[in-house]
Amino acid sequence: MTMQKFFPPKFRHTKYTCPHCQVVASQTWHDTYKRAPSGGFAPVQPLTLSFCTHCEKWSYWYEERMIIPSEAPVEAAHHDLPEPCIAEYQEARDIVARSPRAAAALIRLALHRLMAALGERGNTINDDIASLVAKGLPLEVQQSLDFCRVVGNNAVHPGEIELNDTPEIAHSLFGMLNFIVEDRISRPKRIAELYAKLPSGARAAIEKRDADSNG
Numbered sequence: 416m417t418m419q420k421f422f423p424p425k426f427r428h429t430k431y432t433c434p435h436c437q438v439v440a441s442q443t444w445h446d447t448y449k450r451a452p453s454g455g456f457a458p459v460q461p462l463t464l465s466f467c468t469h470c471e472k473w474s475y476w477y478e479e480r481m482i483i484p485s486e487a488p489v490e491a492a493h494h495d496l497p498e499p500c501i502a503e504y505q506e507a508r509d510i511v512a513r514s515p516r517a518a519a520a521l522i523r524l525a526l527h528r529l530m531a532a533l534g535e536r537g538n539t540i541n542d543d544i545a546s547l548v549a550k551g552l553p554l555e556v557q558q559s560l561d562f563c564r565v566v567g568n569n570a571v572h573p574g575e576i577e578l579n580d581t582p583e584i585a586h587s588l589f590g591m592l593n594f595i596v597e598d599r600i601s602r603p604k605r606i607a608e609l610y611a612k613l614p615s616g617a618r619a620a621i622e623k624r625d626a627d628s629n630g
Contacts, residue, residue, distance in 0.1 A: 420439070421489075421490035421590065422439055423489065423490075423586065424465075424474070424481055426463075426476060426479040426480075426481075427444055427463075428442065429441060429442055429443075429444075430442060432490070433467040433469060433470060433472070433474075434474060434481070434484045435467060435470050435472040435474070435484065436467065436469055436470035436472070437491055438467075438469045438470070440467050440468055440469035440470070441467075441468045441469075442465045442466065442467060442468070443465070443466045443468065444463060444464070444465055444466075445463070445464045445465075445466065446458050446459075446463060446464075447459040447462045447463065447464065461477050461478045462475070462476070462477055463475075463476040463477075463479075464476070480512060481512065482512070489508055489511055489586050489589040489590075490589055490590060490593060491508075492504045492505065492508075492593070493592075493593040493596040493597060493601070494601075495596050495597075495600045495601045495604070496529075496592075496593070496596050497528070497529060497532035497596075497600075499528045499531070499532065500525040500526075500528045500529050500532070500592075503521045503522070503524045503525040503528070504521075504522070504525050504589070504592070506521055507519075507521035507522050507525070507588075507589070508589065511582070511585055511586060511589075512582075515570075515578040515582040515584075515585035515586070516570040516578045516585070517570070518570075518585050518588070519566050519567045519569075519570035519578055519584075519585045519588055520567055520570040522563060522567050522585075522588040522589065522592060523540075523563060523564065523566075523567020523568060523570065524567075525592060526540060526560070526563045526564065526567065526592060526595075527540055529592070529595065529596070530543040530544075532600075533547070533599055533600075535547065540560075540564045541564065544557060544560045544561060544564065547560070553598070556594075556595060556598050556599065559591045559592075559594050559595050560595060562587075562588070562591050563588055563591050563592055563595075566578070566584060566585070566588060567588065570585070
């Protein structure tokens with residue numbers, strides 16, 4: 416099972432990944448109105464609603480930012496994200512619209528826990544990445560790891576990246592972490608499950624071949 420491509424909700428866009436049902440679905444937009452003193456109704460300019468045509472639930476936008484549900488700008492956690500990482504991921508997802516810097520720091524903590532789940536020491540993220548690189552880590556995964564490490568660290572110790580000015584960088588952390596989980600956990604698991612379905616005789620022949628080549 417691979418994750419569906421995520422299209423972040425954007426103001427007035429007619430199609431994106433619904434934060435309620437996680438389906439890429441059409442959205443209809445509705446302005447809000449109040450009774451005017453002179454009679455009739457006048458639009459409430461800052462408040463707008465979007466309606467998902469798939470799950471038929473509403474999202475609420477204030478000054479072109481989604482406020483309910485609050486975690487909407489980023490994708491859900493990968494289904495294979497290790498349990499020790501889930502709490503930080505979910506909390507980061509809940510607050511990223513209000514505080515990109517705080518969310519980035521939480522994603523860095525989730526990355527720290529992920530390193531331990533991948534069999535590394537889990538003490539220093541940079542050392543864990545170097546260890547994985549020595550084991551043959553693909554370049555794109557290494558870059559994803561370092562992106563999460565550097566951006567998350569700058570959220571705690573501000574450097575050249577100001578996440579409150581560029582929240583899309585913080586938003587991308589969630590996709591990066593899910594990509595790492597897909598490559599390091601989900602893909603090997605799927606391959607192992609398929610390999611286990613081979614006849615026992617075929618697997619024994621493969622193991623003998625590998626043992627002979629190593630001898």
